[in-house]
Amino acid sequence: MNVIPRDQHCISRKNISDSALKVMSRLRSKGHQAYLVGGAVRDLLLGGHPKDFDIATDATPEAIHALFRNSRIIGRRFRIVHVRFGREIIEVTTFRGHHDSGDQDNSERGGNHSRQSASGLLLRDNVYGTLEEDAVRRDLTVNALYYDSGKFEVFDHVHGLQDLQRKNICVIGDPAVRFREDPVRMLRVLRFAAKLDFSIDPGTAKAIPGCSALLGEIPAARLFDEFLKLFLGGHAAATLEKLLEYDLLQYLFPQSNASLRKDSHALALVRAAMGNTDLRIAQGKPVTPAFILAALLWPAASHLAQHRQQQGDPPMVAMHSAAQQTISEAAQHISIPRRFSQPMREIWEFQLRLQRRQGRKAAELVDHRRFRAAYDFLLLREQAGEETGNLGSWWTEFQELPMEQRLEQAAANKGKSDGRRTRTRRSHSDT
Ligand code: ATP
Numbered sequence: 231m232n233v234i235p236r237d238q239h240c241i242s243r244k245n246i247s248d249s250a251l252k253v254m255s256r257l258r259s260k261g262h263q264a265y266l267v268g269g270a271v272r273d274l275l276l277g278g279h280p281k282d283f284d285i286a287t288d289a290t291p292e293a294i295h296a297l298f299r300n301s302r303i304i305g306r307r308f309r310i311v312h313v314r315f316g317r318e319i320i321e322v323t324t325f326r327g328h329h330d331s332g333d334q335d336n337s338e339r340g341g342n343h344s345r346q347s348a349s350g351l352l353l354r355d356n357v358y359g360t361l362e363e364d365a366v367r368r369d370l371t372v373n374a375l376y377y378d379s380g381k382f383e384v385f386d387h388v389h390g391l392q393d394l395q396r397k398n399i400c401v402i403g404d405p406a407v408r409f410r411e412d413p414v415r416m417l418r419v420l421r422f423a424a425k426l427d428f429s430i431d432p433g434t435a436k437a438i439p440g441c442s443a444l445l446g447e448i449p450a451a452r453l454f455d456e457f458l459k460l461f462l463g464g465h466a467a468a469t470l471e472k473l474l475e476y477d478l479l480q481y482l483f484p485q486s487n488a489s490l491r492k493d494s495h496a497l498a499l500v501r502a503a504m505g506n507t508d509l510r511i512a513q514g515k516p517v518t519p520a521f522i523l524a525a526l527l528w529p530a531a532s533h534l535a536q537h538r539q540q541q542g543d544p545p546m547v548a549m550h551s552a553a554q555q556t557i558s559e560a561a562q563h564i565s566i567p568r569r570f571s572q573p574m575r576e577i578w579e580f581q582l583r584l585q586r587r588q589g590r591k592a593a594e595l596v597d598h599r600r601f602r603a604a605y606d607f608l609l610l611r612e613q614a615g616e617e618t619g620n621l622g623s624w625w626t627e628f629q630e631l632p633m634e635q636r637l638e639q640a641a642a643n644k645g646k647s648d649g650r651r652t653r654t655r656r657s658h659s660d661t
């Protein structure tokens with residue numbers, strides 16, 4: 231174990247949340263070990279500001295819970311304790327042990343043992359252990375550094391510091407074994423490589439193709455959680471490129487993967503959506519998963535809508551049923567909660583409504599609660615090279631007008647509707 235003293239690292243207690251410091255010192259005062267661990271130590275060493283603070287300890291979940299009135303034990307696959315301070319939640323985990331050592335000793339400490347499926351997938355992992363054992367159970371070397379806020383020391387058992395300096399994303403242990411235990415680690419490898427702009431260790435990279443199909447075993451709800459981390463962490467554009475490079479997008483969104491592979495307009499649209507999302511996050515503006523999902527699945531949905539229309543469905547009917555089908559197909563792989571699928575549908579259907587520039591309805595559209603997202607989406611389609619006959623800039627000007635003038639202009643448009651109707655070209659060139 232490599233111990234780095236306080237004068238040889240840059241972590242300062244003033245960049246650590248008071249609540250996390252409080253939890254650690256209380257655990258220590260009761261005779262337990264307690265360390266800051268994971269992303270927080272990594273980001274502090276990189277000079278960044280961690281977004282949350284995770285703590286590892288030798289105290290069992292029950293013992294932690296007993297020490298903090300404001301805490302609760304959560305999780306089944308991994309039992310952890312959440313200690314709440316106002317809006318901040320400090321996650322406290324008991325050191326994990328080797329999952330093949332679920333012995334008597336562990337059950338005495340309240341350990342729940344671990345379970346593995348035939349393919350090596352970890353179904354449960356509640357065997358407790360030491361700091362060293364905990365370190366090697368973590369995913370990446372750069373995520374397995376521990377900080378002792380009492381002695382100001384950093385503990386490194388897996389050459390994490392070296393990989394941090396070399397900007398290297400490396401799975402701890404045999405990558406193929408670790409990916410079989412938990413295939414989501416492959417997505418985490420890509421996510422951190424994109425977020426930190428690190429390269430992926432050759433051994434880690436090499437193991438991905440042989441294990442990637444195991445992502446098909448991951449429950450749709452967990453994939454959705456991971457989707458949020460992949461695309462709402464401020465590095466969606468870089469993450470998308472990694473998912474394409476390692477061919478993992480197919481396990482999250484098979485329909486999007488198919489369209490992005492064969493259609494440059496679809497690829498441009500999704501890239502633009504990701505770039506836009508990152509920009510908004512950098513500017514502190516709100517982002518919604520619904521918008522990203524709408525972009526990812528738009529090529530599939532609009533293609534299907536076009537097909538329905540050719541079969542004789544009126545445009546809105548075609549779009550409505552295409553949206554329904556696209557979303558239910560996607561949901562077989564990744565959960566899409568209704569609070570996101572509903573706005574997605576509306577953003578898509580709005581693309582048709584925005585084609586009408588005449589009549590009272592057009593004038594009123596601007597005040598609709600989904601107008602802003604739908605208008606942004608239209609601009610994105612144009613940014614991606616889709617020809618909409620300047621529809622975007624028309625709406626840019628139109629929405630600035632007071633209602634009275636909008637009504638006038640929309641009424642004036644009515645007479646010349648045919649000539650002025652936009653001809654939209656489809657965003658894809660495939661069949
Ligand atoms: P972020 O900045 O995204 O929060 P993080 O490294 O803190 O990054 P979390 O998902 O919060 O990531 O996980 C906390 C820590 O738990 C990780 O740093 C890692 O040590 C460990 N961990 C998380 N997921 C896994 C996993 N699937 N397998 C092994 N270890 C994991």
Ligand code: MG
Nearest residue numbers: 268269282284
């Ligand atoms: Mg974290």
